[in-house]
Amino acid sequence: MNISYKWLKEYVDFDLSPQQVCDALTSTGLEVDALEEVQSIRGGLKGLYVGKVLTCEVHPNSDHLHVTTVDLGKGEPSQIVCGAPNVAAGQKVIVADLGCVLYDGDQEFVIKKSKLRGVESNGMICAEDEIGVGTSHDGIIVLPDDAVVGTPAAEYYNLESDWLIEVDITANRADALSHWGVARDLYAWLKQNGYETSLHRPSDDAFAVDNHDLPIEVEIQNTEACKRYACVSVSGCQVKESPDWLKNKLTTIGLRPINNIVDITNYVMMAYGQPLHTFDADMVKGRKIVVKTMPEGTPFVTLDGEEHKLSERDLAICNAEEPMCIAGVFGGKGSGTYETTTNVVLESAYFHPTWIRKSARRHGLSTDASFRFERGIDPNGVIYALKQAALLCKELAGGKVSMEICDVYPEKMENAVVDLQYSYVHNLVGKDIPVETIKNICQTLEMKVLQETAEGLKLEIPAYRVDVTRPCDVVEDILRIYGYNNVEIPTQLKSSLVIKGEEDRKHKLQNLVSEQLVGAGFNEILNNSLTKTAYYGESDTVVKIMNPLSSDLGVMRQTLLYGGLESVEHNVKRKQANLRFFEFGNCYFFDPEKLNEENPIQAYKEENFMGIWVTGKRVEGSWAHPNEDSTYYELAAYVQNILSRIGMKQGLMVQKKSENPDFSAGIVIENRGGKKLIEMGILSKKLLKQFDLQQPVYFAELNWTQLMKATKKNEVTFTEISKHPAVSRDLALLVDNAVEFAQIEQIARQTEKKLLKKVELFDVYEGKNLPEGKKSYAVNFILQDTEKTMNDKQIDAIMQKLIANLKKQLNAELR
DSSP: EEEEHHHHHBOOOOOOOOHHHHHHHHHOOEEEEEEEEEEEEEEGGGTTTEEEEEEEEEEEEEEOOOEEEEEEEESSSEEEEEETTTOOTEEEEEOOOOTTTEEEETTEEEEEOETTTTEOOSSEEEEEHHHOOOSSOOOOOEOOTTTTTTTTTTHHHHHOOEEEEEEEOTTTTTSSHHHHHHHHHHHHHHHHHHHHBBBBOOOOOOTOOOOSSOOOOEEOOTTTTTEEEEEEESSSSSOOOOOOHHHHHHHHTTTOOHHHHHHHHHHHHHSSSSSSSEEEGGGGGGGGGEEEEEETTEEEEEEOEEEEETTSSSSSEEOOOSSEEEETTTTTTTSSTOOOOOOOEEEEEOOOHHHHHHHHHTTOOOOOHHHTTTTOOOOHHHHHHHHHHHHHHHHHHHEEEEOOOEEEESSSSOEEEEOOOHHHHHHHTSSSSOOOHHHHHHHHOOOEEEEEEESSSEEEEOTOOTTSHHHHHHHHHHHHHHOOOGOOOOOOOOOOOOOOEEEHHHHHHHHHHHHHHHHOOOEEOOOEEEEEEEGGTTTTSSBOOOOOSSSSSSEESSSHHHHHHHHHHHHTTTEEEEOOEEEEEEEEEEOGGGOOOGGGGGGGGEEEEEEEEEEEEEEEEESSSEEEEOOOHHHHHHHHHHHHHHHHGGGEEEEEEEOOOTTTEEEEETTTSSSSSEEEEEEEEEHHTTOOOSSEEEEEEEEHHHHHHHHHTTTOOOOOSSSSSOEEEEEEEEEETOOOOOHHHHHHHOOOOSSSEEEEEEEEEESSSTTTTOOOOOOEEEESSSSSSOHHHHHHHHHHHHHHHHHHHHOEEOO
């Protein structure tokens, strides 16, 4: 929300500097994001001065240029060549001195010493449009004789800069979406801090009906969506450019002036927080406005020319025949204000926030009006804003109010009433605030005291404070005006000790693994749980968002893969190609077979995952090592180290080939119960192409929830390093091409569970001198007995048994 410093001063009296105002607003919970000086004329007329033309002679080499000498009040007169037809000796003029910067649209140019047709020129005598004080270019500006030579142009034109205060409004503070709303909070802060101040806004007492020539009837058919609707007609308006004061107010806060009628509605909305809409009265067929919903699929063209299909849950503002506007969101083509408009109908209403929010999301339309309606406006401000707009239409467009205000308010919205106990305030704040201070703050925030006792207050909350409905909400308001910094930090800390549980163990292991990876050169990333619908196609197990902001945020993620690839893509396109990322995050799943109306949550599941991405070069630019690309085996080593760190035993896992199309080659590691623990491999070129990646990416995803369950009962044990030597045996096995090393390892560990310590593949050969469809695996086996030295007989028995099992189960042969 952009707030003008000068505009704010129209409603509340203060002598604070712009920075002090920012500090005050931030302390009240209206955090200021930026403060910027804004000038009504670009450049602030710097370098421009009042001068006097002492002499004016015809240029010797031109029939339209003149050579002048101009006194700028700086000693020696300046010689300036001027091409204006109206320049003459004795005139008081505006002069751009050397070094002055002038602007022409987006272009800027500096006044420098130059020669025009051979004659030196040391400045420029200016026209209105050249410095931004008007639009005329017929000749130079000629000032009255009483203008003082040497006066800066900014001072002569009384040019004052304004300050733009950018306030970050939280979703609950709809009441602060206007200058008047911010002024209320600033007023409360000023009163609490002992400043002399007052709060005021323009009176609407001057509002009066001029005639009854243009009556408009109003009917509300949907009273759930529209709680209050008011309108008034103004006839005989002249649609034209707004006056400078109005244009300056709008441009200062970043709004583009359009015409006086439209600018009035924008001004009222930014001033008082009440969105308005203006209809051309001659287009309101039947001189009747009907607030209702339309049949599903009704076509409707908005002011921007886009056609929309109305839903039966879209509230429409209709005339006697057709819809004119999507209520609170966007006007329709042909029903707005145009240069030919003479009679207008001003609309001021209160629409249900939920209806407006859903319509805006449904049609992908977000306007200043919908932004306010969907957060909740003041139902009691409807008529005041309407009267102010009508008065401005009379003043700026010459119109006449041509009907009594039609105010349809079927059921009055009651203000919330809150019982506030002083003891509750003290306990929640952590400090005893004086009772009188509590009462004063509530009253300066326009809360009405209905009843006062020694124990507390009964308060009526103003309707515009839609976020204040409970005692804790009132305490929050009291505290932000009282000042969070005024609550001292206690010198004692009260806490209770608890026994470490499973969550503590998970958190500790997650931190250990994170530190391990960071030490290995990884960076942790954090991606949104909401992701693109296109990633999952037509999957019926995906958790869909009911009212997504866009298709890019349409579903909950089922894997960390795609978010990480977006991060990889972002970095690679910025010349950061060597990447190692990891992420911890939740993934979400829906099982339609478990859907139960009595317990709808039963169909949904949430699990914690860990993702690892490796791409680019493992070593690059090192004097001690040649460049080396990252490989799948590097990724596998990182995963193996993680499993070792969390205490996951090899014997509890089963390895299979991955069938996931996102991998060109990959494996799945499951527990003995068939639950998938890990999936990792080389991502497919098809997937990488979707992310515009040309380099290989290696990815592993660990189901952290399942891994924590598998290691839950792990106990840390210590054993003495064996004094007896390990035995190494190698086998060269001839197997079918379809056989994987994981199968060999699994058979080996099933054959000898106690003495077999390690199984490693150290060579694979395919090609010449091997039968067709065969390959050779060279595998190393490490055997060790911790209690005694193994003899040849014992070793041979184990190896023979192992060879027999490999031959039986895999048809393996020794080479």
